[in-house]
Structure formats: C-alpha cells, structure tokens
Amino acid sequence: MGPARILIDPVQFRLTLDRLAHQLVEEHGDFANSALIGVQPRGVHLASRLHTRIAQILGGEGPRQGDLDITFFRDDFRRRGQPLLAAQTNLDFTVEGLRVVVVDDVLFTGRTIRAAMDALLAHGRPANMELAVLIDRRFRRELPIEATYIGRRVDSLDSQRVRVAWSELHGGEDRVELWNPETEHG
Amino acid sequence: MAEFNHRHLLGIRGLSRSDVETIFATAREFKDVINRPIRKVPSLRDLTVANLFFENSTRTRLSFELAEKRLSADVVNFSAALSSVNKGETLADTVRNILAMKVDMVVMRHPHAGAAHYLSQKIDVPIINAGDGTHEHPTQALLDSFTLTEELGSLQGKKVCIFGDIRHSRVALSNVRCLQLLGAEVMVCGPLPLIPKHFSSLGVKVEYDMDEALMWCDVANVLRIQLERQEAEVPFFPSLEEYHAQYGLTVERLNRLGVSPLVLHPGPMNRGVEISSELADRDDAIILDQVENGVAVRMAVLYLLAGRLGGSED
Numbered sequence: 167m168g169p170a171r172i173l174i175d176p177v178q179f180r181l182t183l184d185r186l187a188h189q190l191v192e193e194h195g196d197f198a199n200s201a202l203i204g205v206q207p208r209g210v211h212l213a214s215r216l217h218t219r220i221a222q223i224l225g226g227e228g229p230r231q232g233d234l235d236i237t238f239f240r241d242d243f244r245r246r247g248q249p250l251l252a253a254q255t256n257l258d259f260t261v262e263g264l265r266v267v268v269v270d271d272v273l274f275t276g277r278t279i280r281a282a283m284d285a286l287l288a289h290g291r292p293a294n295m296e297l298a299v300l301i302d303r304r305f306r307r308e309l310p311i312e313a314t315y316i317g318r319r320v321d322s323l324d325s326q327r328v329r330v331a332w333s334e335l336h337g338g339e340d341r342v343e344l345w346n347p348e349t350e351h352g
Numbered sequence: 353m354a355e356f357n358h359r360h361l362l363g364i365r366g367l368s369r370s371d372v373e374t375i376f377a378t379a380r381e382f383k384d385v386i387n388r389p390i391r392k393v394p395s396l397r398d399l400t401v402a403n404l405f406f407e408n409s410t411r412t413r414l415s416f417e418l419a420e421k422r423l424s425a426d427v428v429n430f431s432a433a434l435s436s437v438n439k440g441e442t443l444a445d446t447v448r449n450i451l452a453m454k455v456d457m458v459v460m461r462h463p464h465a466g467a468a469h470y471l472s473q474k475i476d477v478p479i480i481n482a483g484d485g486t487h488e489h490p491t492q493a494l495l496d497s498f499t500l501t502e503e504l505g506s507l508q509g510k511k512v513c514i515f516g517d518i519r520h521s522r523v524a525l526s527n528v529r530c531l532q533l534l535g536a537e538v539m540v541c542g543p544l545p546l547i548p549k550h551f552s553s554l555g556v557k558v559e560y561d562m563d564e565a566l567m568w569c570d571v572a573n574v575l576r577i578q579l580e581r582q583e584a585e586v587p588f589f590p591s592l593e594e595y596h597a598q599y600g601l602t603v604e605r606l607n608r609l610g611v612s613p614l615v616l617h618p619g620p621m622n623r624g625v626e627i628s629s630e631l632a633d634r635d636d637a638i639i640l641d642q643v644e645n646g647v648a649v650r651m652a653v654l655y656l657l658a659g660r661l662g663g664s665e666d
Contacts, residue, residue: 235381238393238655249356249659251374252381260389288390 170343173301173328174318179340182317186298187219189315190267197229199293200265205282206235206253209270211332212300216269230264232257239281255285262290267315271330273299276311301328301342323347356656360479362468363488364529372533376498378652379645386422386647396425396658399456404447405482406432406462411619411643412482412492416459419650423658428455443467444474451475457658460484478657483522492618493526495649497534499642500571503614508535513565513613515599516575516626519546519588523575523618528554541565542599545588562599566611573616574601574627592625602628616642 174182194200197220204213210233221228237252268282279297286292298315303322320328325347333340356374358366385393401420405413413429420427430450441449447458459480460468465487472479483489500507512531518524518540531538532555539557540547552558559565566572577595582588589595606612615631617639623629632639 238381238385238395243395244398244659244661247660249656251356252378255381255384262389284394288385288388288393290389 170329170345172341173320173344174342176339176341179342182300183215183219186300186315186317187216187223190216190298191220191223193296194229194265194267196224199263200267201230201232201259201261202267202269203232203234203257203261203286205268205270205278206233206237206255208272208330209268211335212271212298212330213269216298230259232259234268234282234285236278236281236285239285241277241281257289260290261286261292264290264292265294265296266292267296267298269298271299272301272303272328273297273311273313273316274303274306276307276309279311280309300330303328318342320344356659358657359660360468360472360481361490361653361657362472362479362481364490364493364526364533365488367490367530367533369533369535372494372497372530375494375649375652375656376501378655379494379498379648382422382651382655383645383648385651386644392422392424394424395655396420396423399658399661400426400428400454401457401459401654402428402430402450402455403482404430404450404458404460404462406443406460406467407483409461409483411646412461412489415643415646416480416482416491416650419647419654420459422647423651423654425457425654428453443471447471447475451477456661457654478661480653480657486520486522486525488526489522490526490530491646491650491653492523493530494653495642495646496523496527496573496616496618497530498649499616499638499645500614501534502641502645503638504570506535507531510536510571511539511569512536512571512573513539513541513559513569514573514575515541515562515565515601517546517577517581517588518542518551518575519548520578520581521575524551525554527573528556539565539568543589543595562601563605563609566606566609566613569613571616572601572613573618575618576620577622577625579622592622596625600624600626600628601631603630603634606631614638618642 202213202217204210217228217231233256235253235255237250243250296314299313300317302313302316302319304319327345329343331341403413403416417427457478459482461482462484465485467484468479468481514524528538539559540551541559544560617627621627621632
C-alpha cells in the first residue's frame with residue numbers, strides 16, 4: 167500500500183480515548199452492573215485501552231471486560247473461497263442482566279455489529295447493549311445500526327481504507343490512517 | 353492467516369500438520385460454544401447434511417448429528433438396514449438419489465475400505481469419511497489427538513501406544529497418521545494375530561508384551577476388542593479371559609509397573625476385557641472428554657469444509 171494520510175494523530179488519539187472513557191464513566195458510573203466487550207480481532211485493543219483509562223479514572227480494577235469472536239455469526243460465511251477462521255472468545259462472566267458496551271475500532275457497514283449482537287445474545291440476555299467505536303465511517307451503512315459513543319466521524323470514499331494503528335501491534339505511536347485506493351497495489 | 357484447502361475429509365492421509373492445527377484451533381472455539389447457555393451458532397443454517405450409515409454406529413452418528421445441529425444445519429439420516437441397498441442399488445446410485453433432494457454435504461460410514469474415496473470421484477459434494485471398513489476414521493483420530501493436546505500441550509516427542517485389536521480397528525491407521533503428523537512417536541501393541549504385518553512399514557514400533565509397551569509410553573490408547581469380528585475359523589485369541597490376562601489394562605498392572613500413562617478409549621468399552629472398570633471409572637480418566645471433544649472436532653471439520661462451498665446462489 168502507498169503512503170497514508172493521518173486522520174488522527176497520536177495527541178488527538180489520546181484525547182479521543184480520554185473523552186470516550188469519560189463519557190462511559192459518566193453514563194455507567196462505577197460499572198457495577200456494566201461490562202466492556204471488545205469485538206475480535208480489532209475491537210479488543212480499543213476495549214482494553216478504554217478499560218485501562220476507566221480504571222485510572224475510577225481507581226480499582228476497572229470494569230468487567232471480555233473479548234467476543236463473531237466469526238460463526240457472520241453473514242458472509244460461504245461467500246469467500248476460504249473458510250473464515252475463528253479468534254478467541256474470552257468471556258468469563260455471563261452477560262445476563264448486564265449493561266453491555268460493545269466496542270469496535272471502526273463502524274463501517276454495520277454487519278460486524280449485527281453479528282456481534284447475535285453472538286453476544288448466545289451468552290445470555292443483557293439488560294441493554296450500547297456500541298462504542300473509535301471511527302464511524304458514516305454514509306456506508308448497509309444495516310440500520312448506529313453507535314452510542316463515537317471517537318470521530320469520518321467521511322471517506324467507499325474504496326478508501328481506514329486503519330487504526332495501535333502502538334503495541336503496528337509499532338510507532340497510536341494513530342488512525344486513511345489509505346488511498348490508487349496506491350494500494352503499489 | 354492459516355488456510356484449509358480441502359474439499360473432502362477422506363482420511364488423515366492428505367492432511368498437513370497445519371491443517372490439523374487449524375482444525376484444532378477451530379474445535380477449541382466450538383468447544384466454548386457448546387458450553388454456553390445457547391449451544392448453537394448459525395454458520396450452516398442454509399445447508400443440509402446427510403448422514404449415510406451403511407454400517408451400524410450409534411455414537412459416531414449421534415456425535416455427527418449433534419455437531420451438525422449445533423451448527424444449525426438441517427440433517428437427514430440414512431441407515432442401510434432400512435434402505436434399498438438391500439434391494440440391490442449401487443452405492444453411487446443411492447447417494448445420487450439422496451443428493452437429488454438438494455443435500456449439500458455427506459457424512460458416510462461404510463463397511464468397505466475406500467468407499468468414501470470412490471464416492472468422492474462420483475459425486476460433487478464434500479464427503480466426510482466417518483469410517484470406511486478397517487481403513488480410516490479421521491474424525492476419531494482427530495478427536496483423540498485433540499484430547500491429548502488439551503492434556504499434554506504439544507504432542508511433539510510424546511510416546512503413544514495403541515493397544516488391542518489393531519487388525520479390525522478403523523481407528524488405528526488414522527490415529528497412527530495423525531499422531532505422527534503432530535510429531536508423536538507411535539507404538540502398537542497386541543496379540544500377534546491382531547496386528548497386521550504392514551504396520552511396521554508405517555514407521556511405528558510393534559510390541560507384543562503389554563508390560564514393555566506400558567513402560568515405554570506416555571499415552572495408552574486402548575482399542576475395543578471387536579467381539580463381532582472374531583468369528584474366524586481359527587480364533588485370533590483363545591478366550592476373552594486369556595485376552596484380559598495378557599492385554600487387559602488394569603489398575604493393578606499400572607501399579608505393579610509403577611507407571612501412569614494417560615488412558616484413552618474410543619468406546620464402546622468392553623469392561624473386564626481390554627480395560628478394567630476400576631480404571632475406566634477413575635476420576636482422572638479422560639474417556640468422556642473424548643466424547644465431548646468429538647462433537648467440537650466434528651463441528652470444526654464440517655465448518656471448515658462448508659466454508660469452501662463458496663458463493664451460495666444469491
């Protein structure tokens with residue numbers, strides 16, 4: 167892929183995470199009856215950052231946190247040449263009666279979140295479900311799904327790619343990049 | 353990302369180590385799924401799977417059927433005892449007739465070695481071999497090895513001995529291949545007439561003395577004496593009592609030798625023949641784990657094969 171444009175630089179990134187964490191605390195208080203659930207594979211990074219930040223704000227161990235894999239619930243199974251391989255689900259609590267915040271990095275077509283809702287319901291009946299995302303690529307929704315907490319709204323071409331780069335995963339500092347299609351094959 | 357590029361699962365032969373590891377990784381997730389409040393995922397909801405059993409089997413069929421249902425597939429069962437096979441229809445015709453009813457995958461148990469291979473050349477849907485005569489029974493071998501990896505971590509360098517009726521077993525050959533793929537050393541042990549000569553050519557050790565084999569192995573996979581297949585003119589062994597005395601796995605024997613291998617048994621057990629009740633019922637026995645893992649492993653195989661059916665007509 168060719169050069170990327172920075173959508174969110176490391177400083178803004180930290181501010182955005184802080185804001186999301188504060189919004190969540192504002193809404194959920196001490197998280198006694200709430201849980202953060204990151205969607206595999208990329209939502210788990212945002213969920214664990216938010217978890218750390220919320221723990222700092224509240225003191226103590228921070229909210230319940232789990233990872234949810236949605237592979238078996240996706241609607242594009244058998245529409246590719248290869249089987250979709252699963253990632254791990256780590257949920258050591260049942261979501262029955264909890265206020266669940268589903269966390270993902272980018273909200274795009276909404277199909278991932280649709281699958282996440284189904285996947286989560288196999289773990290019990292939550293009291294309610296909210297959605298927190300770092301990036302909302304609005305205007306590209308294929309399903310009527312909207313986020314409750316949004317880091318940044320982005321208007322981009324369908325063919326462009328938005329990548330959230332995490333320092334622990336991709337090196338460098340945390341940032342969000344926009345990749346252009348014409349340089350993708352370069 | 354790992355790949356899985358097989359249309360059928362006819363045997364362990366043809367699989368690579370990374371294929372087996374992909375199956376295990378997927379099976380681990382399905383094992384999670386079947387321990388949730390809702391033990392079901394929608395992955396195969398638009399598929400129909402036919403279980404064709406041309407030979408009796410209760411637990412394998414049940415295990416496959418549960419695996420299919422937990423993946424939300426529609427299931428049809430066929431057993432030869434009730435069918436037109438007895439009226440002279442050929443295998444390919446029987447299966448074509450079933451496929452004409454829009455079946456997407458076939459799971460087949462057949463008394464003849466090679467039946468699944470033969471069928472895979474005749475028909476156009478994925479086939480999972482659920483045992484072809486005494487040839488291969490890949491999902492049993494996969495679930496045995498999966499259970500071992502859960503207990504031992506890697507099988508690299510582990511010593512596994514398969515005891516008992518190797519000759520009539522559909523499990524032995526698949527198990528040898530699967531264990532070797534995963535890096536284990538394999539031995540077979542049983543009475544001379546029950547170990548086919550060609551086994552030494554598979555790169556396995558052959559031992560006729562059970563005590564020696566038990567001293568060697570980390571894992572004892574005890575196969576069933578197939579009582580229904582011992583009707584040769586010259587019996588393969590003098591009596592069940594004699595067999596038990598020579599090759600029965602008992603707590604006394606393990607205590608006397610001072611060894612405690614992991615004990616597997618693919619079932620159904622003949623208590624007091626190849627394995628003692630006391631041993632089968634010990635708290636640390638993992639025989640029922642094998643049964644649970646069987647469903648998860650079969651879900652993984654069905655899922656991975658179905659994933660390549662690609663572009664459903666929409």
